[in-house]
Amino acid sequence: MICSDWAWVGVQVAPLAWLLLGLLGLLRVNSLRFVAHGLFPAGAVVGVILAVCAWRALGAGSCATVLPLGLPDLPMHLRLDALSAFFLLLLGSVAAAVSIFSAGYFRTGEGTAPGLLSLQYHLFLAAMAWVLLADDAYAFMVAWEVMALASFFLVTSQHRVPEVRRAGFLYLLLAHLGAIGLLLCFGVMQGGSWQFTFDAMRAAHLTPGWASVAFGLALFGFGAKAGLVPLHAWLPEAHPAAPSPVSALMSGVMLKTAVYGLLRVSFDLLGAPTWEWGAVLLAIGLFSALFGVMFAAVQTDMKRLLAYSSIENIGVICAGIGLAMLFQGTGLHAFAALALAAALFHCLNHALFKSLLFLATGSVLHATHQRSLGKLGGLIRRMPWVAWTTLVASLAIAGLPPLNGFVSEWLLLQAFLVSPALPLPFVNMLVPVGAALLVLASALAGYVMVKFYGVIFLGRMREPQLEQAHDAGYFERFALVALALACVGLGLLPSVLLGRLNATLGLLVGSTTTAWGELGWLRVGAASHASFSPLLFAIGIVAVMLGSFLAIRRVYHGRVARGPVWDCGYPWQDARMQDTAEGFGQPIRQIFEPLFRMQRHLPSPFDAAPRYQVTVEDRFWYLCYQPVVRWVDTVARTVGRLQQGRIAIYLLYGFVTLVTLLVLVL
Amino acid sequence: MTLSALLTQAAAVVTAAALAPLLVGWVNQCRAWLQNRTAPPLLLPYRTLRKLLHKDAVLAESASPLFRAVPYVVFGCMLVAAGIIPSLGTDLPAGRAADAIALVGLFATARMFMALGAMDVGTAFGSLGARREMLIGFLAEPALLMVLFNVALISGSTAMPVIVDRLVAQGFAVNPSLAFAALAFVMVLLAENARLPIDNPATHLELTMIHEAMVLEYSARHLALIEWAAALKLFNYACLGFAFFLPLGLASEDTGPTALLLGATWLAAKLLLAGAGLALFETLSAKLRVFRAPEFLAMAFMLAVLGLLTRLLFSGGVA
Numbered sequence: 001m002i003c004s005d006w007a008w009v010g011v012q013v014a015p016l017a018w019l020l021l022g023l024l025g026l027l028r029v030n031s032l033r034f035v036a037h038g039l040f041p042a043g044a045v046v047g048v049i050l051a052v053c054a055w056r057a058l059g060a061g062s063c064a065t066v067l068p069l070g071l072p073d074l075p076m077h078l079r080l081d082a083l084s085a086f087f088l089l090l091l092g093s094v095a096a097a098v099s100i101f102s103a104g105y106f107r108t109g110e111g112t113a114p115g116l117l118s119l120q121y122h123l124f125l126a127a128m129a130w131v132l133l134a135d136d137a138y139a140f141m142v143a144w145e146v147m148a149l150a151s152f153f154l155v156t157s158q159h160r161v162p163e164v165r166r167a168g169f170l171y172l173l174l175a176h177l178g179a180i181g182l183l184l185c186f187g188v189m190q191g192g193s194w195q196f197t198f199d200a201m202r203a204a205h206l207t208p209g210w211a212s213v214a215f216g217l218a219l220f221g222f223g224a225k226a227g228l229v230p231l232h233a234w235l236p237e238a239h240p241a242a243p244s245p246v247s248a249l250m251s252g253v254m255l256k257t258a259v260y261g262l263l264r265v266s267f268d269l270l271g272a273p274t275w276e277w278g279a280v281l282l283a284i285g286l287f288s289a290l291f292g293v294m295f296a297a298v299q300t301d302m303k304r305l306l307a308y309s310s311i312e313n314i315g316v317i318c319a320g321i322g323l324a325m326l327f328q329g330t331g332l333h334a335f336a337a338l339a340l341a342a343a344l345f346h347c348l349n350h351a352l353f354k355s356l357l358f359l360a361t362g363s364v365l366h367a368t369h370q371r372s373l374g375k376l377g378g379l380i381r382r383m384p385w386v387a388w389t390t391l392v393a394s395l396a397i398a399g400l401p402p403l404n405g406f407v408s409e410w411l412l413l414q415a416f417l418v419s420p421a422l423p424l425p426f427v428n429m430l431v432p433v434g435a436a437l438l439v440l441a442s443a444l445a446g447y448v449m450v451k452f453y454g455v456i457f458l459g460r461m462r463e464p465q466l467e468q469a470h471d472a473g474y475f476e477r478f479a480l481v482a483l484a485l486a487c488v489g490l491g492l493l494p495s496v497l498l499g500r501l502n503a504t505l506g507l508l509v510g511s512t513t514t515a516w517g518e519l520g521w522l523r524v525g526a527a528s529h530a531s532f533s534p535l536l537f538a539i540g541i542v543a544v545m546l547g548s549f550l551a552i553r554r555v556y557h558g559r560v561a562r563g564p565v566w567d568c569g570y571p572w573q574d575a576r577m578q579d580t581a582e583g584f585g586q587p588i589r590q591i592f593e594p595l596f597r598m599q600r601h602l603p604s605p606f607d608a609a610p611r612y613q614v615t616v617e618d619r620f621w622y623l624c625y626q627p628v629v630r631w632v633d634t635v636a637r638t639v640g641r642l643q644q645g646r647i648a649i650y651l652l653y654g655f656v657t658l659v660t661l662l663v664l665v666l
Numbered sequence: 667m668t669l670s671a672l673l674t675q676a677a678a679v680v681t682a683a684a685l686a687p688l689l690v691g692w693v694n695q696c697r698a699w700l701q702n703r704t705a706p707p708l709l710l711p712y713r714t715l716r717k718l719l720h721k722d723a724v725l726a727e728s729a730s731p732l733f734r735a736v737p738y739v740v741f742g743c744m745l746v747a748a749g750i751i752p753s754l755g756t757d758l759p760a761g762r763a764a765d766a767i768a769l770v771g772l773f774a775t776a777r778m779f780m781a782l783g784a785m786d787v788g789t790a791f792g793s794l795g796a797r798r799e800m801l802i803g804f805l806a807e808p809a810l811l812m813v814l815f816n817v818a819l820i821s822g823s824t825a826m827p828v829i830v831d832r833l834v835a836q837g838f839a840v841n842p843s844l845a846f847a848a849l850a851f852v853m854v855l856l857a858e859n860a861r862l863p864i865d866n867p868a869t870h871l872e873l874t875m876i877h878e879a880m881v882l883e884y885s886a887r888h889l890a891l892i893e894w895a896a897a898l899k900l901f902n903y904a905c906l907g908f909a910f911f912l913p914l915g916l917a918s919e920d921t922g923p924t925a926l927l928l929g930a931t932w933l934a935a936k937l938l939l940a941g942a943g944l945a946l947f948e949t950l951s952a953k954l955r956v957f958r959a960p961e962f963l964a965m966a967f968m969l970a971v972l973g974l975l976t977r978l979l980f981s982g983g984v985a
Contacts (some may be wrong), residue, residue, distance in 0.1 A: 022687035066824060343824040378788065380730045391732070391782075398778060401764075410767050413811075417818060420978055429978040435815060436971050439808040447800045450781045454796060459788030460728055530824040536763040540749065551888050556719045565726040566883060567789040578785075579793035587801045592958050621835075 003063040010053035011080055011088060012065070015129035017046045022122030027258065029115030036103050039118045041475075043125065044099035050129065051092030057085040059503030071358040077135035077197055079338075082134045082503035083268070086344060087101040087260045091132065093486070094252045095125050096506055099358045102245040104475030111243075112157040112202040119155075124150035126247065131257050136614065137186035137196040147257070148175040151250055155242040167237035174234045178224030182261075184301070185217035189269055199271045211270050215277050218265040219284075227260035229288040232619045236295075239307035240371065244362025247303060251310045252355035256347050259317055266325065267508040278325025279427065285322050286434055288315030289441040294450045294592050298585040298616045300373050302361050305452055306354065308386045309397065312441060313350040317343050317627045319438060320412050324509065326422060326431065327415075335418050338524065340509055341501055342411035348497070349404045349490065353393040356483040357452075360390040363476055364456060373452075373581035378461040382469040387457040394453045396487045398446040402534035402541075404490035406594045407522065409442055410532055412526045460575040466610035492535050493520055589616065597622065670922060674755040677926055678703030682905070686897035687711035689904065689937055696945030698835070704792045705887035711897065718890035726787045726883055736783030737884065737891035743776040752830045753905035754929040755917030761827040766814040769826065769906075770807060773858070776895070777803045784880035795879030798956060802864060802876065805963035806854045812970035813854070814849040817910050819977055826909070834913045843980065846973030848911045853966035857959070860896070862948040864959050872951060901937075908936050 025188050028034045057063075062081035070076040077186055080088075092208040102121070106114060127150055128141035143349035156168035157253070190196055191204030206214065224231040239247045266273045291310030299305035302526070320343030327336035361371075363386045370376055396403035416435035422428035461467060472480065490497060497519070502512040520535035591598060603610030642653075693710045698705035698776040707713075725734070750769055760879045781796035781803075797886070853901035857864045860877035866956070867877070881892050909916070915932030919927035954962060 153848070160963075253908055262676070264879045378728070380732065380786075381728075395775075395778065399771070400775045400778060401768050406768075408772055410771075413767055414824070417815065417824065420819065420981070429975065432815070432978060433974060436812050436967070436974070438809055439811045440804070440967075443774070443804040443807040444930070446778055447804045450778060450785070450796060450800050454782060454785035454793070458732070458782060458785040459793065508729055511762065529822065529828075530763050530765050532768055533763040536760075537768060540746045540760070540763075541739075541742040544745045545738040548891065549738055552891075556887065556892055557722075559722040559723055562725050562727050565728065565787055565789055567787075567791055568882060573789060575788065577790040578788050579790075579797055584793070584797050587797065587960070590957065655954070 005056070005060075007053040007056040007060070008080060010049055010553060011057060011085075011129075011133070013077065014046050014050040014053070014092070015126040015133075018122040018126040018129070019552060022119040022126070025115035025118030025122070027115070029113045031215065032106065032114045035114040035118045036106055039122070040103035040106075043122055044096045044103070047092045047096030047125075048095075049092070051089050051096060054085045054088035055500070058089060058500045059083055059085075062552055064135060064434070067139075074138050074196055076142075077134035077199075078133045078139070079198070083260070083263060086504050087132045087256060087347075090256055090351050091125070091128055091253050094355050095249065097483050097486075098245050098248050098252070098355055098359065101130050101248075101479035101615045102475050104473040104479075105243070105359075105362055106247055107366075111159070112153070112205055116206050117154070117157060117407045118151050118294060120153045121246070123485070124154060124246075125492045128253055128257055132260060135198045137190075137198070137201075141179070141183065141186070144179060144204070147254065148172070148179065151246070151254060154246040155238050155250075156245055157246075158241070161241075164241040166492050167234075169240040169585040171234040174224050174231060178221045178231070181217045181221030181224065185214050185221055185265065186283045188217065188470035189265070198264075198269060202271070206270070208274070212274070212277070214270060215266055215273070218262060219281070222258040222262045222265075223284075226255050226262070226318070226478065227288075227289045227311050227317060228284055228314060229311065230624045232288070232292070232311045233618070233621060233625060235311055236299075236304045236307040236474040236618075238533050239310075239358075239552065240303040244303075244358050244365060248355035248362075249359035251306070252351040252360060255310060255314055256351060259314070259321070259343075259347055262318075263321065263508065266321075267328075273325040273328055275326045275329030275424065275427075277423075278327075278329055280322070281325060282322030282431070282434060283316030285315045285320075286437045286441075288312070289319060290437060290444075291595075293441050293444040294588060294595060295616075296608075297444060297451065297588040298596065300581040300585075301371050302373055302452065302456060303358070303371060305373070305448065306357055306361065307450060309445070310350075310354060310604070311355065313397075315347070316408075316412070316438065316441065317346050317350070319434070320346060320408075320415070321344075323412075323415050323431070325418065325533060326419070327428075328509050330423050332418075332421065332657055333509050335415060335421070336509040337410065337505040337511045338418070339415035340505055341498060342408050342415055343495070343496065344501060345404075345411060346408035346505065349396070349408050349487075352483055352486050352490070353396045353405065356389060356393040356480060356487070357397070359476070359480060359483070360386050360393070363472040363480075364469075367471070368463075368466055370463070370466075373455045376456045376461075376466065377459045377463075377575060377578065378466065379458040379469060382466065383457075383471045385477045386472050386480060387486040390457065391453060392484040392487055394449040396491065398449040399442045400446070402491050402538040404487050404494070407486060407491060407494040407534065409525075410522065412438065414530055417530075419527075439509075443633075447588070450580065451534065455579070455584065459578045462575045462578070462580075492538055494522060497520060498522075554630070589614075595619070668757075671759050673923065674757045674917065674926060675759055677930075678751070678753050678755070678758060679745060679749045679899050680725065681754060681930065682898060682901055683745060683894075685937070687715060687894065689901050689941055690897045692941040693900075693945050694816065696942045697948060699947040701941040706822075711893075715890050715894060717884075718893070719887050721886040723886035723888055725885075729787055729883070731919045733786040733883075734888065736779050737888040737895070739779045740776045741891045741895040741898075743779075744895045744902060744962075745770045747772045747902050748898060748905075750826055751902055751905045752909045752916055753915060753933060754769055754926050756827040756830045756834075761825055765824040766818060766826055766829065767811070767824055770814065771810050773810070773899075774803070774807055776899070776906050779891075780880055784883075787883045789883065791875075791879045791882055793922060795882075797875055798876040798959075802857050802959060802963060805960060805967060806857050809850055809877055809963065809967040809970045810854045812967065812974055813847045813910075816843055816970065816973050816977055819974070819981075820844070830909045830913050830916060832909065832917065834916065834918070838985045843973040843977035846969050846976060848907075850966045850970035850973065851907055851911070853962065853969070855907065856947075857901060857963055857966070859900045863951045863954045864962065866953050872971065874956070888920065904937060904940050905933070907940075908933070912969075913935060 064079040067076040127147035134140035227235040251492035324339035396405040399409040419431040601613040695705040784792040784796040865876040
């Protein structure tokens with residue numbers, strides 16, 4: 001037990017410290033220096049402390065406490081166990097890096113006043129920590145709503161821009177639709193006992209039907225926050241609107257709190273998940289992954305591209321969880337542990353590389369004031385720190401060995417490989433084929449990342465003012481390098497984290513896996529089944545690279561001359577002849593045409609100033625959202641007829657109601 | 667790790683590095699014969715490599731350090747891949763450190779770096795080549811992985827030496843899923859190695875080239891490494907195909923140098939045949955339009971998935 005330990009104290013104090021830092025911002029609301037060089041670095045220190053405490057708490061049992069706060073008959077309960085410790089580790093480490101970055105990022109003081117921004121930012125962090133610690137429905141929902149509201153204000157920090165307000169509204173709307181789902185879900189899970197602590201929910205025995213209803217509501221509620229298709233509509237709007245560190249936190253951490261909630265409800269509170277839930281989640285996850293990555297491939301705004309890529313990654317994580325449920329529901333606990341380990345590992349991976357990518361777009365935005373991919377290019381020569389760290393994250397998110405993205409992909413594919421052992425006829429044939437979709441999505445992610453990286457950082461500068469772009473400042477560099485090193489480190493030595501993860505797996509599926517042997521090795525099943533050592537692998541590649549480099553220098557020479565670009569001898573090259581983002585996405589648009597809603601405006605041959613325009617839109621917007629909006633609108637109009645604006649009519653309503661009630665009662 | 671294992675390992679890597687240009691020379695020679703041209707010398711690729719290594723490198727003014735690193739990364743990936751694939755014998759220690767999924771990852775890494783390098787200089791051809799290469803890659807990679815899944819399900823392992831050992835032990839039972847997988851694999855091989863009908867290795871016609879468009883800006887030692895890596899890729903793919911679908915004469919565990927020599931003889935024979943077959947196929951087929959390439963690869967992907975389904979159907983779904 002660690003209840004008397006400093007780790008448990010630290011985990012409780014960290015959110016309070018963040019809250020305090022946020023409130024301190026109100027002391028000097030307009031002082032950018034105080035906020036940037038005082039509060040944000042302090043917030044980063046709190047993040048590091050939280051991460052260290054969570055690391056210690058991971059695998060050291062669980063602790064609970066009751067706060068003298070909350071409703072009269074329902075005080076707030078806090079609890080730390082292996083599942084929340086893992087997500088607190090994720091929160092602490094990413095928050096530390098993002099806070100350091102923010103110390104250098106918020107320089108101009110446009111939009112929200114710095115002090116207010118700091119309050120919202122730190123409240124957001126604290127609320128996420130409370131979501132992870134909450135042990136009753138009331139505390140959970142309060143923290144969940146604080147998190148949603150704080151992030152809403154952060155998203156709309158540039159509230160003078162109409163699109164930002166629109167994006168903020170959409171985000172708030174979907175967040176609250178999701179929250180309604182969660183409220184109903186908790187209502188179902190108390191199971192007639194009217195006790196809203198999580199302990200009571202664990203003890204409540206629901207019928208399979210009601211358990212499935214609860215799972216469906218949880219899937220809706222947490223899916224809206226995580227951005228599962230078709231509840232993803234807010235992601236591509238809110239991420240470009242928010243300041244980059246906020247996008248990094250939302251995509252890197254907040255989406256994971258939804259994953260946490262889904263795991264908590266389905267594996268812990270509802271007891272054992274059934275395989276049908278797993279099949280549903282697997283299907284939704286795989287579809288989200290493919291959908292997200294295809295849309296990412298056709299985007300022209302760098303932050304929208306990353307937002308769609310987040311949808312893809314959440315899809316991959318949910319596919320892993322779905323697979324784990326399939327195994328768990330059929331009693332294959334060891335396989336469930338493998339799939340769940342892949343999903344959890346991917347959560348941390350995605351938090352690291354996606355926040356790095358969002359932070360990098362922030363640096364690019366600062367240096368160039370351009371978010372559109374069509375006006376960037378060649379920045380590797382002006383912003384080497386940002387470019388090289390982004391390269392690491394791009395390779396990692398594309399799932400290339402020996403970086404961390406590959407480890408989770410490897411684990412997940414191994415889990416798919418054992419799925420023919422499922423004791424369900426027909427399902428055990430379909431599930432392995434799901435691996436084909438997963439691999440297709442991850443190969444497309446490589447396509448997307450070549451586009452993202454190539455168009456921003458490689459090639460020639462598409463606009464002359466990019467020559468003036470400057471590299472990131474010291475705070476920003478520090479954060480970027482730290483995140484990139486974390487990606488490499490997790491990739492090379494995954495067993496360090498995976499070994500600790502056994503406690504979480506034991507808690508959720510009652511089995512640990514033997515997927516990791518000694519340092520730097522991954523093993524699944526028996527010795528001959530599958531093994532992979534990223535460390536030896538990396539050493540091999542680096543050795544060959546260095547060997548060939550040195551051998552060529554030694555035997556031949558290393559002379560280099562610089563000359564103009566050759567390009568088959570065509571001398572009239574300019575930067576506009578490179579592929580644009582539209583051009584790079586064109587094959588995907590063409591191959592998967594039925595998926596997109598496209599509008600093309602082609603110029604006529606007689607046009608003096610020809611313009612070509614293509615817009616790509618999401619079909620779900622027209623299929624799912626607009627009918628609902630129209631329906632709500634109609635209902636509101638019908639109800640609105642009651643509203644006449646004349647006192648006499650309202651008095652009449654009151655009178656009629658009174659008479660009706662009297663008749664009913666008497 | 668025994669001495670014989672180390673010997674097998676070293677032999678696999680050295681053989682691949684040394685023989686890969688010869689395979690390219692052999693295919694070119696066969697093609698020339700079939701097309702009634704005077705054949706280039708068999709050893710021409712080696713001479714080209716030597717010539718390129720002697721020259722001074724010319725870099726474009728806008729080339730970044732990434733551009734210079736790409737040839738080494740690509741070459742490194744391909745040589746490491748050669749160390750994983752059982753070409754002469756199955757007693758490969760490196761096969762434990764990297765399995766079939768890692769092999770696909772290696773090919774993907776090489777491809778992605780090639781594409782990034784092509785975009786680095788900022789020419790029209792470079793980005794065109796990068797786009798087309800990634801287009802082919804994102805369809806070929808899942809197809810290849812499905813082929814590997816297929817054999818991995820048969821053998822219950824993803825470690826390459828174990829897969830091949832078990833396939834050999836199984837003997838030549840007629841296996842419908844392997845037939846589908848083999849067909850899909852050949853299609854992937856053609857696409858991934860820039861052969862007809864997807865890409866023409868002999869063309870520099872701008873509208874059609876893929877691989878060549880990406881390497882236009884490289885010169886001297888950088889070009890030599892890229893060419894060598896391309897030859898190694900063809901060699902690796904060929905050996906991968908032999909290992910899964912034609913595992914004849916592979917030295918097994920704890921066998922001495924004689925078994926390795928026997929394996930090398932078998933390998934040479936298989937390469938001779940496969941090279942001639944490739945040349946024949948290339949002579950007989952015409953190049954597809956770039957936009958037909960996804961259809962070709964989608965078919966490969968579907969065949970591989972079909973193979974997987976057949977496998978699951980026939981095994982009753984129990985691995």
